[in-house]
Amino acid sequence: MDDFHRDTWAEIDLDAIYDNVANLRRFLPTGTNIMAVVKANAYGHGDAEVANTALEAGASYLAVAFLDEALALRKKGLAAPILVLGASRPEDVSLAAEHRIALTVFRLDWLEKAAALYQGSAPVYFHLKMDTGMGRLGVKDERETKQMAALIERHPHFILEGVYTHFATADEINTDYFSYQYDRFLSMLEWLPFRPPLVHCANSAATLRFPDRAFNMVRFGISMYGLAPSPSIKPLLPYELKEAFSLHSRLVHVKKLQPGEKVSYGATYTAQAEEWIGTIPIGYADGWLRRLQHFHVLVDGKKAPIVGRVCMDQCMIRLPGPLPVGTKVTLIGRQGDEVISIDDVARHLDTINYEVPCLISYRVPRIFFRNKRIMEVRNAVGRVGTNA
Numbered sequence: 314m315d316d317f318h319r320d321t322w323a324e325i326d327l328d329a330i331y332d333n334v335a336n337l338r339r340f341l342p343t344g345t346n347i348m349a350v351v352k353a354n355a356y357g358h359g360d361a362e363v364a365n366t367a368l369e370a371g372a373s374y375l376a377v378a379f380l381d382e383a384l385a386l387r388k389k390g391l392a393a394p395i396l397v398l399g400a401s402r403p404e405d406v407s408l409a410a411e412h413r414i415a416l417t418v419f420r421l422d423w424l425e426k427a428a429a430l431y432q433g434s435a436p437v438y439f440h441l442k443m444d445t446g447m448g449r450l451g452v453k454d455e456r457e458t459k460q461m462a463a464l465i466e467r468h469p470h471f472i473l474e475g476v477y478t479h480f481a482t483a484d485e486i487n488t489d490y491f492s493y494q495y496d497r498f499l500s501m502l503e504w505l506p507f508r509p510p511l512v513h514c515a516n517s518a519a520t521l522r523f524p525d526r527a528f529n530m531v532r533f534g535i536s537m538y539g540l541a542p543s544p545s546i547k548p549l550l551p552y553e554l555k556e557a558f559s560l561h562s563r564l565v566h567v568k569k570l571q572p573g574e575k576v577s578y579g580a581t582y583t584a585q586a587e588e589w590i591g592t593i594p595i596g597y598a599d600g601w602l603r604r605l606q607h608f609h610v611l612v613d614g615k616k617a618p619i620v621g622r623v624c625m626d627q628c629m630i631r632l633p634g635p636l637p638v639g640t641k642v643t644l645i646g647r648q649g650d651e652v653i654s655i656d657d658v659a660r661h662l663d664t665i666n667y668e669v670p671c672l673i674s675y676r677v678p679r680i681f682f683r684n685k686r687i688m689e690v691r692n693a694v695g696r697v698g699t700n701a
């Protein structure tokens with residue numbers, strides 16, 4: 314376990330991760346596999362710890378965005394199959410094969426380059442991505458699809474393990490475009506000479522809303538972390554999700570301001586009366602963005618407004634009264650009857666909940682709880698740029 318020397322930390326409740334996946338396991342038809350999406354350091358929650366917990370709870374596959382993230386999981390001892398959802402380089406096919414990492418393929422020219430460059434004898438697993446309307450990555454042409462399937466079939470070491478697509482609007486109430494994409498996927502699947510072993514299309518929203526249209530694997534991301542894919546479909550979710558991420562700090566300075574005294578850069582905040590002001594060691598370099606000025610935190614079980622500009626490493630809050638240095642402050646999570654959810658922070662930032670935990674940077678240590686006890690502490694400070 315790492316130690317850390319600044320009183321700001323994130324707590325990851327792996328019991329919540331476990332329950333979110335175990336509940337999905339119970340919710341899905343037996344033959345539907347669960348692919349745990351752990352890209353971007355598991356949406357800021359800690360890639361290896363979340364991956365291990367998800368696998369324990371019934372996931373059988375992992376997904377990341379880029380090859381480096383998959384290699385990092387292998388280095389951390391994860392042995393489960395991993396799919397790279399994003400683009401990779403044709404010259405990295407050997408590296409992927411060596412580590413049993415499946416790659417997404419969606420261009421014939423890429424596949425031809427990979428075939429020309431691959432000198433290995435280990436099997437190379439591909440998932441062919443079809444663009445049914447997300448407009449990001451994916452093949453759209455029948456002839457190109459057939460040529461790609463034929464090339465893979467001809468190659469002695471290439472294996473078409475899966476085929477998939479990604480929905481643009483599964484988290485919206487109106488299902489017109491979702492249905493268009495689903496139907497498009499059904500017809501594009503007919504372009505293949507055979508059905509690969511794994512066919513998948515559903516992200517969290519599609520999984521939880523339309524489990525009967527998930528084929529035989531789902532790609533479970535945001536709701537594994539206990540977050541609804543969007544506020545509009547939150548009431549439609551089939552079971553309660555448990556939020557896994559919380560964020561805490563401690564008062565490092567407390568002072569009383571007289572009326573007219575100022576706080577922070579730009580002296581934009583002026584005390585209106587005698588006010589108790591606390592300083593906490595978290596700022597925008599930790600992902601606690603400047604736009605969170607005027608938002609609030611919890612201290613002594615009460616809401617406390619963030620006053621003055623958020624600095625790179627610190628910010629100031631107006632306290633309900635004199636409190637001792639060292640008092641715990643909760644920026645995301647619960648104190649007594651008061652809760653600040655990730656959705657609350659996202660709403661204030663006018664963004665989506667996905668972005669909030671992803672923003673909490675490497676500089677904030679993560680403490681992992683399993684069975685209500687600390688099972689790991691990760692402090693990446695000092696590791697960035699070295700072999701972790």
Ligand SMILES: Cc1ncc(COP(=O)(O)O)c(CNc2conc2O)c1O
Pocket residue numbers: 350398479515516517518532533534535536542667
């Ligand atoms: C291809 C693909 N599959 C599955 C998921 C998981 O989706 P979920 O977290 O809604 O369950 C994502 C998430 N990708 C992104 C989420 O936000 N921006 C993205 O690019 C994805 O890009």
